[in-house]
Amino acid sequence: MNVSNFVAKYLEKKIKNIFTVTGGGMMFLTDSLNRSKTKLIFNHNEQASIFATDAMARVSGKTQVCFATSGPGITNCVTGILSAWQDSTPIIVIAGQSKSKETIQFSKIKNLRQHGTFEANAIEILKPITKFCKQITNPNSIKYYLDKAFYEAQNLRPGPIYLEIPLDIQSAKFDISKFKTFLPKIEKVKKLNINLLKKYLSKSKKPVFLLGNGINIAQQSEKIKKIIKKLKVPTLTTQLGKAAIDYKNNYFIGHTGPKGDRAGNLAIQNCDLILILGSSLHSQTIGWEHKKFSPNSFKIQIDPDKSILKKNKIVNLKISSNLKIAINEIGKIVIKKKFTEWHNKCLKWKNDYQVILESHKRNKKVFNYYDLVHKISSLIPKNSTIISDAGAAFYIMGQAFRIKIGQKYIIPGSLGQMGYAVPAASGVSSIINSNVFCVTGDGSLMTNFHELSVIKKNNFNIKIFLINNGGYMSIRNAQKEFFQNNIHGTNYKTGVYIPKIREIAKFFNIKYYKCTQGLSLSKNFNKEKKFKRPAIFDCHSMKDQKIIPALKSRIINGKLVAQSLDNMYPYID
Numbered sequence: 122m123n124v125s126n127f128v129a130k131y132l133e134k135k136i137k138n139i140f141t142v143t144g145g146g147m148m149f150l151t152d153s154l155n156r157s158k159t160k161l162i163f164n165h166n167e168q169a170s171i172f173a174t175d176a177m178a179r180v181s182g183k184t185q186v187c188f189a190t191s192g193p194g195i196t197n198c199v200t201g202i203l204s205a206w207q208d209s210t211p212i213i214v215i216a217g218q219s220k221s222k223e224t225i226q227f228s229k230i231k232n233l234r235q236h237g238t239f240e241a242n243a244i245e246i247l248k249p250i251t252k253f254c255k256q257i258t259n260p261n262s263i264k265y266y267l268d269k270a271f272y273e274a275q276n277l278r279p280g281p282i283y284l285e286i287p288l289d290i291q292s293a294k295f296d297i298s299k300f301k302t303f304l305p306k307i308e309k310v311k312k313l314n315i316n317l318l319k320k321y322l323s324k325s326k327k328p329v330f331l332l333g334n335g336i337n338i339a340q341q342s343e344k345i346k347k348i349i350k351k352l353k354v355p356t357l358t359t360q361l362g363k364a365a366i367d368y369k370n371n372y373f374i375g376h377t378g379p380k381g382d383r384a385g386n387l388a389i390q391n392c393d394l395i396l397i398l399g400s401s402l403h404s405q406t407i408g409w410e411h412k413k414f415s416p417n418s419f420k421i422q423i424d425p426d427k428s429i430l431k432k433n434k435i436v437n438l439k440i441s442s443n444l445k446i447a448i449n450e451i452g453k454i455v456i457k458k459k460f461t462e463w464h465n466k467c468l469k470w471k472n473d474y475q476v477i478l479e480s481h482k483r484n485k486k487v488f489n490y491y492d493l494v495h496k497i498s499s500l501i502p503k504n505s506t507i508i509s510d511a512g513a514a515f516y517i518m519g520q521a522f523r524i525k526i527g528q529k530y531i532i533p534g535s536l537g538q539m540g541y542a543v544p545a546a547s548g549v550s551s552i553i554n555s556n557v558f559c560v561t562g563d564g565s566l567m568t569n570f571h572e573l574s575v576i577k578k579n580n581f582n583i584k585i586f587l588i589n590n591g592g593y594m595s596i597r598n599a600q601k602e603f604f605q606n607n608i609h610g611t612n613y614k615t616g617v618y619i620p621k622i623r624e625i626a627k628f629f630n631i632k633y634y635k636c637t638q639g640l641s642l643s644k645n646f647n648k649e650k651k652f653k654r655p656a657i658f659d660c661h662s663m664k665d666q667k668i669i670p671a672l673k674s675r676i677i678n679g680k681l682v683a684q685s686l687d688n689m690y691p692y693i694d
Contacts, residue, residue: 129153144190147217149291171201173548192239207535211279260295268303325394334361335399364530368523379672383474390687410683494521505556510542540568550581564592
């Protein structure tokens with residue numbers, strides 16, 4: 122047995138599907154994989170492969186594997202690897218490479234730009250954005266590094282791994298008797314001082330929980346909801362952590378951040394204690410002026426990543442801990458104190474400051490974004506997976522989509538890369554080929570629209586809601602606001618051509634529905650949902666709608682001043 126055959130046999134026991142683009146630099150690997158029980162799904166661009174792999178890992182909670190060829194194959198993966206690094210997604214990228222002696226790594230020559238055919242020094246490129254990188258130079262080490270990759274990808278704070286296998290190593294035989302065993306270094310996990318947490322909660326009059334994407338990564342949503350109900354603490358989420366708690370939960374108040382909602386931001390700015398679970402406290406969560414974030418509260422952050430804890434100067438108590446263990450310990454806390462008055466105040470904010478308004482329904486020709494998302498939210502059933510794209514879809518879905526029980530919500534979070542949703546939906550559908558829904562914009566679709574062919578080829582049952590606003594609406598709005606209407610690169614007149622969506626759907630032989638304001642979306646969706654096939658709902662929307670409420674800087678005495686989260690536009694002061 123050679124190395125490639127071993128890799129294929131090894132992955133059979135762990136992985137159901139692998140997304141890839143075939144290439145000469147990994148020809149032995151793909152040949153072996155194609156003969157194995159693992160299903161190969163072929164994309165047109167490696168970026169799509171890694172987006173699909175990322176989404177598979179998020180929805181399954183397990184490490185997933187992507188394959189890429191050498192040179193441009195792996196560099197096409199960089200955006201997806203960076204996204205997985207920032208969003209803590211456990212993926213392994215296995216790439217082919219030139220023969221060992223034709224690699225820059227082998228040469229050890231500084232500043233050498235290229236050595237072998239179609240070669241790039243991917244190890245040095247990817248070191249800063251992976252948990253570890255390794256070029257396999259000894260066939261007998263293959264099992265050791267595969268074991269290490271699967272362990273490291275999901276241990277402590279999850280993240281991406283990169284393994285590179287040169288062509289001569291792919292085809293090489295190995296001596297199983299010389300296999301080295303990988304023995305993980307088990308770090309002692311500190312137990313939480315629950316008495317300390319109990320003390321702070323008992324002293325508090327206005328506490329909140331802030332849940333980030335770490336809750337979803339650790340698959341602790343159900344446990345944390347039981348704790349919230351038991352302790353009766355108002356709860357907020359970040360945009361990435363949106364699926365941690367359903368909208369109708371009596372203790373859910375809202376989302377924080379510059380593009381959060383007013384209720385969530387009022388709650389976080391007026392509380393006296395924040396327990397932060399699974400959030401890095403990104404500026405998209407706490408605002409641009411960090412000192413203005415909840416200035417009168419005592420902040421407790423629990424996170425496995427010590428660098429995250431070190432970064433956040435505004436946190437009062439930092440606890441480095443595995444999130445699963447931490448939540449298990451928090452579940453043991455019993456307090457007699459009730460926060461009824463504070464909870465009722467938070468619920469009043471939630472009721473008084475609805476994101477979706479009656480005025481959003483007045484346009485009879487095209488969709489108001491908020492009304493559109495409200496309709497999409499009402500149509501998608503419980504226990505579904507929703508994948509949203511960057512741009513307008515990211516912001517509007519974040520504000521207005523109402524999570525139901527059992528729903529999973531996947532977005533290109535920290536990096537905000539356009540074109541994520543369509544290939545990501547393919548990844549999810551390869552695991553769960555039902556109740557998979559994709560929300561994307563026309564600009565985002567054009568980034569990876571060729572991946573519709575993958576959806577059609579595999580008959581993935583994905584229903585795509587497309588926000589058709591003439592492309593790049595969020596950038597166009599910024600150009601109008603900050604640059605005196607100097608529009609460039611955001612519509613047809615200034616260089617961006619987006620074909621008719623109907624023609625794109627026809628080209629890929631995907632069922633198409635044109636949807637305008639009124640009943641057409643609901644009617645078409647109800648007609649289509651009985652069919653197990655892909656479909657596009659082309660939702661014609663307002664071209665230049667503002668995203669509000671939103672945090673805006675204000676010019677005061679000629680100076681641009683960042684506002685606190687409780688002072689969102691339109692201003693209520």
